[in-house]
Amino acid sequence: MARRKIRLTVNGRGYQVEVEPTQTLVDVLRDTLGLTGTKVNCRMGECGACTVILDGRTVHACLTLAPHAAGRKIVTIEGLASGGELHPLQRAFIEHYGFQCGFCTPGMILSAKALLDENPHPTPAEIKRAIAGNLCRCTGYHQIIEAIEACANAAR
């Protein structure tokens, strides 16, 4: 049997792709669809760089079987800006120096988005819990937490 056709909905757009059943979502996003905003690093669920939102919940794209994502709604970092406007979280990350090398940023922003969608006014402790699965080797996290807080406050 091997390859199979699946339908993926990424950032509101439908795609028909052929995948190996053991292929992970991160490889399909990056290599087949060319959506390289989602990063891949450890492939062990440790770093969170591959975080995407699947039906409203963050998951590791490196540990999601592509067929398991079929028919579900996927949001990647490419889906946040709209009409040439950055998403408020993206703007807040720029304004508060929430990134340096930027490798963790897509995953970080998607974890923050999932948090704010569910809980628009989180406490700093809730923010820390929400991004606990996203490692950053550059910023020391403070600016990231500030950026998310600022975004939550601006929405108030």
Next chain:
Amino acid sequence: MTGVEYIEARSVEEASRALTEQGEGAKLIAGGLALIILMNHRLLQPTCLISIRRLRELRYIRWDDAAGLRIGALTTHREIETSRVVRRRAPVLVEMEGQVGSIQVRNAGTIGGNLCHGDPREDPAPALLVLDAEVTLASAAGARSLPLRGFFVDFLSTALQPGELLTEVRVPPLPPGTGATYVKFSHRNALDFPVAGVGARVTLDADGVCQDARLALGAVGPTPLLCDEAAGLLRGERPSPGLLEEVARRARALAAPSSDVFGSEEYKRHLVGVLSRRALEQAWQVAGDGREATRGRGRQRSREGA
């Protein structure tokens, strides 16, 4: 990896039959966390994946007065953590689930996959063991119920027979005056397996005397370990430092940790003692508070009645 078969099971029966037909190289996949890591690192190369991820019938949390709390095998850690029913009926499971991995891990990982992986470091087992949880194992031939304490056979090895799936975890109703806790020690506060994890449960009578107790250890042996003998010392007693120290001493003796990057055998054994005492003290406190609260409610009701 190419040429791997992939079957999306539409029922437990279909999954069970596929497991039997596909033989040795076939693997069930639920959330996929444990399995895909092994595959990404070429430690496991199944010939066939049988996905049960879409079996909605195994994804539920229900309470019924006779059976207690019933959790379908495909329920995610996050669903348990955020469930009102679980918070009300077995709050220790909410406390425990909040400490599993990260939100990404909790959104994808299932309780069934966690237990069936049989890794002694995983958090749910000690918390479920002290609650006297049971599991249902089903195959195309039928279903059987097993106490969770009989489920873990050895490192990465469980009582699942060829063709069997875990379909449900049950926590029987707890007697009044019961308190339970799960205490996890890890080096980082997130995304970390426990160096040691301890579940404790205490049931007190109306006078605050212990009627029943359980203590379970995670990550310090080939399987999660129930310390029946140690916990048995508490029956008929009130807490005292000397008594808790003796229970902790026996738990330390039962633990069989191995030295690794997380700590030496000696360190982990010491940790088991500290955490056991802490978990029992907290469970005792929760049981006592629970009794107070029930009495408080009783008083209020009689006042309303008057």
